[in-house]
Amino acid sequence: xxxxxxxxxxxxxxxxxxxxxxxxxxxxxxxxxxxxxxxxxxxxxxxxxxxxxxxxxxxxxxxxxxxxxxxxxxxxxxxxxxxxxxxxxxxxxxxxxxxxxxxxxxxxxxxxxxxxxxxxxxxxxxxxx
Numbered sequence: 001x002x003x004x005x006x007x008x009x010x011x012x013x014x015x016x017x018x019x020x021x022x023x024x025x026x027x028x029x030x031x032x033x034x035x036x037x038x039x040x041x042x043x044x045x046x047x048x049x050x051x052x053x054x055x056x057x058x059x060x061x062x063x064x065x066x067x068x069x070x071x072x073x074x075x076x077x078x079x080x081x082x083x084x085x086x087x088x089x090x091x092x093x094x095x096x097x098x099x100x101x102x103x104x105x106x107x108x109x110x111x112x113x114x115x116x117x118x119x120x121x122x123x124x125x126x127x128x129x
Contacts, residue, residue: 002027002118004083004100009123016090016127022083022100022120026074033103033110034071036085038096038125047111048098049085058111062093090127097122 003025012018020036028034035050049069051057057069066089074081083100101116109115 001025002102004028004102004118004120006098006100006120006123009098009125011126011128012090013129014091014127017086017088018090018125020085020087020098020100020123020125022085023080024074024083024100024102025080028074028081028102028118029104030073030081031104033107034083035101035103035110035116036069036083036098037101037113037116038094038098039122040093040096043096045099045113047113050110051083052110060111063087066090087125090125092127095125095127097124 005023008020031053033052036048039045049059051069068086070084072082099122100120102118103116107115
């Protein structure tokens with residue numbers, strides 16, 4: 001079954017860095033597009049970054065130049081793939097629960113939560129001095 005599991009969240013001071021990882025099962029096909037989303041208390045879920053199978057990526061304007069999304073495909077019969085989100089120059093406004101997600105098929109807009117079919121449970125990122 002399709003499964004995604006985030007890790008790497010934590011607490012960091014402003015200006016610091018964190019690397020999030022999302023392990024996904026072999027049932028998440030290599031041709032799925034994938035993304036990172038976040039939700040802060042009292043706010044709607046928003047897309048942070050997304051990546052297509054050809055490697056092209058899109059970012060939320062406020063994280064451009066600070067965050068990088070990348071993907072390592074699953075290899076081998078029982079292997080898992082990894083979706084990464086490298087976050088630098090973190091700001092208090094980056095505080096949120098971060099989720100990874102996967103979508104099948106082709107859609108024009110990959111920074112839209114409604115276009116994703118599978119979700120992880122989330123990992124907390126807190127940026128505070």
